[in-house]
Amino acid sequence: MANRLPTGITVLDRRLGGGIPPGSIVLLEAPPASQSELFLYEFTATRGTLYMTTVRSQAAVSDAFDRANTRVGSPTIRDIGSDAPLDHANRLVGALPDSANLIVDVADVLERSEPARYRSFLNELQTQMVNTGGLAVLHAMKGHHPPENRDVTRHMADVVFDLQTDIQGQEIINRLAVPKFRGGAAMDETIKLKLGEQVTVDTSRDIA
Template identity: 70%
Template structure:
């Protein structure tokens, strides 16, 4: 099976070489986490279309430029205005073979009517399979999770769940992969350090 690198070596090794081509991945994370680093690393692997629903195109490009680690040069489009689902759907249809798609964040699209959002996800999965591409849907956890998040989790081929805990002066990030179609879900979480880039946290666990 053709595997696509995520740009995060430790994660690719844990997943048996990467993510199966044609997959739709949901990355859920706390709003105050550094989860964008996952997205930045992904842009180094292949051509990427970055659809932003909250931040402006300029803000995303500025963040990429300021990032201390190497990043790619994604095409950034703001779809957070009128009819975001329709705009996103049109851009997805034009994705070339073997491209990355980042939707940051998917929450705004999840707030549309369930039948329309379901159709969007089905069309997205079909296009990813046909073009052997890779999609990352960045979903925020917190107090206002959209009602359609359950639908997103069910439809996604793979779910990455980033848990961030703050204990005094310690910040701990653990990544769980509870769902992995086309591979094996991870039995244990991966303790990560989210600083200049995504790496394994080798510090001793807090007792």
């Protein structure tokens, strides 16, 4: 489909009609103990990327890219997780070039900001992504106590990727749902994925 930006993940691009509309904000929700970072790494291989880390240090993220066995790009990495992370994020978002990716890993730190300030950040982010024709990916952890602003993130996001990871006996089952897709059709079923060296379709049959 015309006017789509590929994610770099073949199975997703095929299911999503070629990718995601430019200017979109994507929310990737995933369990902390999952291989969800593979999605982020593969995103960086598609175009220039600003990678904002809020928990891991800049050096730790850089080392992870060096060790990655999947296709990755050469993102600009910035640690914004110290004092005033939302202010740091705002300054960097305002300087994004055209057609770039922005990755926030993880968004939880920003979601703990005062609600009005966080809402303002998301609106500014959306305006900037539309103006530059890029993609923003907010990586958020699923847990027992999500940040107060998580529902605001879900509402503002144009696309929601919901990764579910379950352990069944000796098998780890990863399923991806895309329940929300502005500018396209949301998927009506989950995709069973294999998260190894890269994101691929898991063709094994489920055990009843």
